[in-house]
Every structure is written in C-alpha cells, then in structure tokens.
Amino acid sequence: MSTLFSFLFQFGDAFAFLVIASMGLAIIFGMMGVINLAHGEFIMCGAYTTVSLAQLGLPLPLAILGGSITAGLIGMVLERTIIRHLYHRPLDSIVATWGATQGVLIVLGSTMQGVGTPLGSFTVGGFSYSTYRVVLMGIAVLLLVSLYLFFYHTRAGVIARATIQLPRMARATGVDTGKVYTLTFGLGAALAGLAGGLYAPTMTLVPTMGATFMVESFVTVVIGGGDIFLGAAPAAAILAVIRSGMTAWQGQLFGQIGLLITVIIVIRLLPGGLSGWILGGRK
Amino acid sequence: MPSGRQFVKAMRLGGAIGVLTASVALAQDAIKIGVLEDQSGDFAAATMVKVNAITLAAEEINAAGGIGGRPVELVVYDTQSDNTRYQEFMRRVLQSDQVDVVFAGFSSASREAYRPIVNQFDGLAFYNNQYEGGVCDANMIVTGAVPEQQFSTLIPWMMEKYGNNVYTLAADYNFGQISAEWVRQIVEENGGTMVGEEFIPLGVSQFGQSIQNIQAAKPGFVVTLLVGAAQASYYEQAAAANVNLPMASSVNVGQGYEHKRFTPPSLKDMYVTTNFIEEVDTPAAKAFIEKFRARFPDEPYINQEAANSYIAMNLYKLMVERAGTTDHAALRAEIAKGDVCFDGPSGNVCLDPKSQHMSHTIFLAKVEADHSISFPNVWENIAPYWLGEAGCDLTKNDPSAQYTPSSPPPQE
Numbered sequence: 001m002s003t004l005f006s007f008l009f010q011f012g013d014a015f016a017f018l019v020i021a022s023m024g025l026a027i028i029f030g031m032m033g034v035i036n037l038a039h040g041e042f043i044m045c046g047a048y049t050t051v052s053l054a055q056l057g058l059p060l061p062l063a064i065l066g067g068s069i070t071a072g073l074i075g076m077v078l079e080r081t082i083i084r085h086l087y088h089r090p091l092d093s094i095v096a097t098w099g100a101t102q103g104v105l106i107v108l109g110s111t112m113q114g115v116g117t118p119l120g121s122f123t124v125g126g127f128s129y130s131t132y133r134v135v136l137m138g139i140a141v142l143l144l145v146s147l148y149l150f151f152y153h154t155r156a157g158v159i160a161r162a163t164i165q166l167p168r169m170a171r172a173t174g175v176d177t178g179k180v181y182t183l184t185f186g187l188g189a190a191l192a193g194l195a196g197g198l199y200a201p202t203m204t205l206v207p208t209m210g211a212t213f214m215v216e217s218f219v220t221v222v223i224g225g226g227d228i229f230l231g232a233a234p235a236a237a238i239l240a241v242i243r244s245g246m247t248a249w250q251g252q253l254f255g256q257i258g259l260l261i262t263v264i265i266v267i268r269l270l271p272g273g274l275s276g277w278i279l280g281g282r283k
Numbered sequence: 284m285p286s287g288r289q290f291v292k293a294m295r296l297g298g299a300i301g302v303l304t305a306s307v308a309l310a311q312d313a314i315k316i317g318v319l320e321d322q323s324g325d326f327a328a329a330t331m332v333k334v335n336a337i338t339l340a341a342e343e344i345n346a347a348g349g350i351g352g353r354p355v356e357l358v359v360y361d362t363q364s365d366n367t368r369y370q371e372f373m374r375r376v377l378q379s380d381q382v383d384v385v386f387a388g389f390s391s392a393s394r395e396a397y398r399p400i401v402n403q404f405d406g407l408a409f410y411n412n413q414y415e416g417g418v419c420d421a422n423m424i425v426t427g428a429v430p431e432q433q434f435s436t437l438i439p440w441m442m443e444k445y446g447n448n449v450y451t452l453a454a455d456y457n458f459g460q461i462s463a464e465w466v467r468q469i470v471e472e473n474g475g476t477m478v479g480e481e482f483i484p485l486g487v488s489q490f491g492q493s494i495q496n497i498q499a500a501k502p503g504f505v506v507t508l509l510v511g512a513a514q515a516s517y518y519e520q521a522a523a524a525n526v527n528l529p530m531a532s533s534v535n536v537g538q539g540y541e542h543k544r545f546t547p548p549s550l551k552d553m554y555v556t557t558n559f560i561e562e563v564d565t566p567a568a569k570a571f572i573e574k575f576r577a578r579f580p581d582e583p584y585i586n587q588e589a590a591n592s593y594i595a596m597n598l599y600k601l602m603v604e605r606a607g608t609t610d611h612a613a614l615r616a617e618i619a620k621g622d623v624c625f626d627g628p629s630g631n632v633c634l635d636p637k638s639q640h641m642s643h644t645i646f647l648a649k650v651e652a653d654h655s656i657s658f659p660n661v662w663e664n665i666a667p668y669w670l671g672e673a674g675c676d677l678t679k680n681d682p683s684a685q686y687t688p689s690s691p692p693p694q695e
Binding site: 006009010013014017113114115116117120121123126127128129130132133201202203204206208209211212244247248251252253255256 | 325455481482483484486487488489491492493495496498499501512513515516519520522523524525526527544545546547549
C-alpha cells in the first residue's frame with residue numbers, strides 16, 4: 001500500500017512538474033510556433049516577483065498570482081516590440097528570445113533568499129511527503145481543465161485558435177489578429193510565470209533557475225506536438241511514468257537519459273508529435 | 284589665452300603625468316600576481332570574496348613595503364564560472380602578462396582545465412579551495428582543505444553520534460565522485476555500512492524520488508556533496524518533506540554560506556568541517572573579519588576560501604623573502620625545508636613539502652534550527668598526510684597527476 005502510494009506520489013509529482021513547466025511553452029511554441037528560448041526567463045521572472053511580493057507580506061497565493069501577471073505583462077511588451085516582427089522567421093525568433101535571456105542575466109544579481117515551502121508534511125507508511133507537492137498536482141490538473149475550457153468552450157478561446165490557424169480568415173471576419181497574438185503570447189508568458197511562482201518556494205532562487213525547467217518543457221512540448229490537450233497532457237503523463245520509473249530504478253541520471261531517449265524515439269517515429277499522430281489517425 | 288584656473292589645471296595634468304611615469308618605473312620592479320576567479324556566473328556568490336581577500340592582502344603587503352622591497356601588482360580577470368575562460372586567461376597571464384604567480388580556481392573542473400597549461404609554461408599556481416584531494420603537482424600549491432582533513436574528522440564523529448548507516452548524495456562529476464569514494468572508504472574503515480549512494484547530474488533541481496530513496500534506506504545521517512544553485516534545492520525539498528535526518532558535508536556553509544541564504548530551518552542539523560568561516564570565535568579570526576569588513580563593508584559573507592586566499596598571499600610573501608627571488612625552483616626549495624608556516628586568520632598553518640598542501644585546524648560547524656552556527660568540536664593541526672603516505676613526494680619527482688584512494692600513486 002505504502003509502496004503503491006509512493007509510486008503514485010512520484011508519478012504525480014513528475015507529472016505536475018512537466019505540466020506546470022510546459023503549459024506556457026505549449027502555447028507559445030506548440031500553438032504559435034515561436035521557438036521561445038526566453039521561456040526559462042519568464043519562469044524566473046514569475047519566481048522572483050512571487051518571492052519579492054511574499055517578502056513584502058503578501059499571502060503566498062496572491063504573490064504567485066502577482067508573479068504570473070508580471071510575467072504575462074512583460075511577455076506582452078516583448079511580443080509587441082520584438083516577437084511580432086518574427087512570426088514567419090522561426091530561426092530569428094530563437095536569437096531574439098535568447099537575447100532577452102542574456103539581458104535579464106545582466107540586470108539581476110547572483111542570489112536571493114527564498115520564502116520556504118508552506119503547508120508542512122504528512123506520512124504514509126514509512127515515508128513522509130510534502131503537502132505542498134500534492135497541491136501542485138491538483139493545480140496541474142486544474143490548469144489543464146481550465147485551459148481546455150478556455151480554448152474550446154469560450155468565444156475568446158475559439159478566436160485565439162482561429163487567429164493562429166488561419167490569420168487571414170480571422171482578420172476577414174473582423175478579428176483584431178494583432179491584439180489576439182499579443183494576448184495569447186501574454187497568456188503563455190503568464191503561465192510560465194505561474195510555473196515559476198508555484199515552484200519558487202521549493203527551489204534555490206538564482207537568475208539561471210529557469211534553465212532547470214527548459215529541457216523538461218521543450219521535451220514535453222516536442223513530444224506532444226501542436227495541440228495542448230491531445231499532445232502535451234498525454235506527453236506529460238507518459239514522460240512522468242518513464243521519469244519516475246527510471247529514477248526509482250537507477251537514479252536521477254537514468255531518469256534524464258530515459259526522458260531524452262523517449263524524445264529521440266518519438267520524433268523519429270511521430271514527427272508531428274502525439275497530437276499530430278492522434279489527429280492524423282482520425283482523418 | 285589660458286585663464287589662471289586653466290593654467291593650474293595644466294600644471295596638475297603635468298604633475299599627474301610625472302606620477303604616472305614614476306609608477307611605471309616602479310611597476311617594472313613589481314611582483315605580478317595573476318588572479319583568475321569567478322566574478323560572475325554560477326559560482327560568483329562564493330568566489331567574489333576571494334578577489335577581495337587577495338586585494339586586502341596585497342594592500343597590506345604594499346603598505347608594509349611590499350615583498351622584499353618590491354610592490355605587489357595584481358592582474359585580475361573574471362573567469363565567469365566557465366572552464367574555457369580559465370584556459371584562455373591562464374595562457375594570457377602566463378604568456379603575455381608574464382606574472383610571477385597565479386591564484387586561480389574554484390571548481391575542481393576548472394582546476395583540472397587550467398592545470399595542464401600551468402605545467403606547459405612551468406608556472407606556479409595557488410589553488411585556494413577545499414577540494415577532493417590528490418593533486419601531486421610541483422607547479423601547484425594548495426591551501427584549501429582536503430578529504431583527510433575534512434572527512435577523516437567529520438565522518439567518524441558523525442558515525443559515533445548518529446549511527447553506522449550512511450547515505451551519500453553527491454554531484455556527478457570529479458569532485459562528487461572522488462569525495463564519495465573517500466566517504467565510502469572511511470565508513471568501511473570505521474565498521475559502518477553505506478546504505479545508499481546516489482550521484483546527481485549538475486543542474487538537477489527536483490529531488491522527490493531521491494528523498495524517498497533516502498527515507499527507504501533509513502540512514503543515520505546523509506552526506507550531502509551537492510554543488511551549484513540547482514542542486515541546492517534539495518535542502519528545501521527535504522525539509523518540506525520532513526526527512527529530518529542530520530546531514531554531513533564538506534562543501535556547504537563554508538563556501539556558499541547557504542545558512543545565510545536559505546530559509547530556516549532547511550539546513551537544520553547540517554554538520555560541516557571547515558578551516559574557517561566568519562562565525563569562528565578565535566581572536567585571530569575576529570581580527571581578520573574586522574579588518575576585512577573595514578575595507579569591504581558590503582561583503583555578504585567571509586568564507587573559508589577568503590581566509591585561504593589571504594593566507595596564500597602571505598605564504599607567497601614569506602617564501603619569496605626567504606628565497607630572495609621569485610624563481611620557482613628556489614621557492615620550492617624553501618617549501619622542502621618544511622617550515623613555511625603562517626599564523627593567520629585560521630590559526631597556524633604550514634606547507635607540507637611532499638604534497639605542497641597545507642595543514643589546517645578544522646572546525647566542526649553545526650547549523651542550528653534558526654541557522655545560527657555552533658562549534659561542537661575542533662581538531663587542531665590536521666596535516667594533509669594522505670598524498671605523502673600514498674607515495675607522492677614532490678621533493679623527489681613531479682608526476683603532475685591527480686590520485687584517488689582507488690588509483691593511488693604507482694608503488695616502486
């Protein structure tokens with residue numbers, strides 16, 4: 001029983017990390033096609049803002065929200081000024097987003113004191129667990145559900161998808177596509193900021209902290225393909241099983257190796273990612 | 284027509300040029316010291332202070348008349364926590380700047396990156412960092428503590444107090460692997476058991492599974508040899524999961540002052556062996572801290588590497604004054620006499636002729652729940668004995684190699 005719970009917990013923990021870390025990238029890279037190397041910096045920005053607000057005395061949930069909003073606003077400014085000129089030049093967008101990361105590293109100092117993980121711990125069998133980790137799992141699922149509802153069951157979500165899939169048609173029906181692009185990019189950045197805010201209490205705060213999310217985020221989005229729900233969500237589930245299984249069996253190094261081998265196999269066999277394969281099968 | 288004020292300005296300028304030429308004339312006699320330390324990047328938090336310690340020592344030496352009458356001139360480059368920068372700048376200081384001695388390096392990876400270049404140009408380098416030990420190289424002088432000083436003291440003490448079952452969590456590169464080997468050997472020698480060992484790739488920040496592996500193995504204490512900001516997330520995550528096991532380390536607190544940077548009580552019950560930290564309560568340490576803060580009031584923390592760098596400057600001064608030259612062979616002949624000692628911030632220390640490593644007084648620092656430091660134990664004058672006993676003797680030959688317990692020097 002306690003072994004089963006332990007495995008489920010580790011799976012849930014890995015799943016939550018992959019989903020929360022990759023949702024912002026799934027929108028900006030998966031949907032919009034901008035190869036966003038500044039993803040880690042949006043995460044870091046969310047984390048730093050969260051901790052600064054929490055140290056000013058704001059309750060942690062509000063501080064996390066503040067971090068997410070700040071990252072989203074910065075994302076929108078970046079989109080307006082730089083990214084929008086590069087939508088059809090993916091390679092140039094790599095350079096531009098990388099440039100943004102270097103700028104951030106120059107501005108910030110070396111380290112910052114954290115806020116500590118809230119909510120304490122609980123025990124099952126011989127193992128004790130952090131309660132906050134369970135909250136993160138819940139948030140990951142909630143995030144997937146609300147993004148699904150947003151993109152498929154609200155007018156704004158449908159307009160966003162239409163704009164990205166067929167911008168000319170959308171414009172012809174009277175949609176301000178420029179504004180939609182900015183808002184969608186902002187949403188992606190805000191989700192990245194949310195990831196930073198949520199994980200900030202559990203990590204060391206340094207300007208390069210976003211880098212530790214990058215590999216997992218890109219791996220999840222690349223395996224998932226263009227669609228968040230048919231792609232990134234099942235990709236996160238599969239990768240979480242591989243990662244927690246390999247790590248339990250042989251340690252962290254093998255967990256990472258497993259992740260990377262899975263990517264290689266998937267992009268060799270399914271160039272469109274999981275969602276491309278599922279949607280292709282439907283036709 | 285120049286006004287009176289402009290005329291005065293011109294005179295001042297002339298005077299300045301005069302002073303400038305005088306200092307150029309002096310600089311020709313100056314002893315040039317290359318300083319390659321990370322002032323930016325992943326390690327900067329722990330290493331900026333080394334540059335300040337070297338500056339402090341240089342200013343003191345110059346104020347007291349220099350080394351044997353010659354002033355000291357520092358040639359400082361920022362190595363950016365990047366091993367290739369070390370190689371590039373090591374070539375530059377040895378070839379084009381023609382320095383007499385180099386003070387260089389934080390991580391073991393950086394040291395092993397620049398060491399072949401020091402050998403190639405037959406330079407002399409001080410490595411002022413605690414490390415995994417075993418470098419037997421006549422071109423290197425090491426003032427940092429080594430495993431026989433940090434682990435032979437720490438591990439038996441921990442086993443006595445917290446039992447014989449030990450779990451090691453170490454960074455997966457030369458430092459972590461070799462340090463873990465030392466821990467394993469000392470645990471076995473003392474009749475203990477390694478109940479687990481895990482090596483973590485650099486940059487990993489999520490430790491859920493590792494925390495569970497540790498809980499399943501039920502050790503008496505955990506040896507944490509984690510390196511870098513990402514891996515430091517372990518402490519917060521282990522505390523949040525209420526692992527509540529004592530920790531033993533040779534790297535934390537003494538270098539990256541994690542007890543100051545992290546939220547209490549994540550480092551509660553961590554035990555570290557170090558030859559100096561700013562909490563050390565001896566008159567010599569207090570005097571050093573006081574003059575350091577007077578010169579650099581904004582220094583966040585004065586760590587063991589700051590003390591080591593300061594000591595190294597003074598040892599170099601002593602050696603050059605005794606030899607009457609900066610010639611490397613003459614300096615090493617002084618070390619070979621076995622009495623190059625300095626009474627500094629961490630007490631009296633001496634250079635060992637066989638290994639060119641330094642003896643240390645080792646303090647056991649314990650982090651309390653509120654992250655204050657107490658010192659449950661002190662070991663006086665621990666010599667860096669392992670290399671000499673294993674067969675490294677730099678007074679006889681120079682293998683320029685790094686040895687470990689499992690690959691010791693070849694026996695004749």
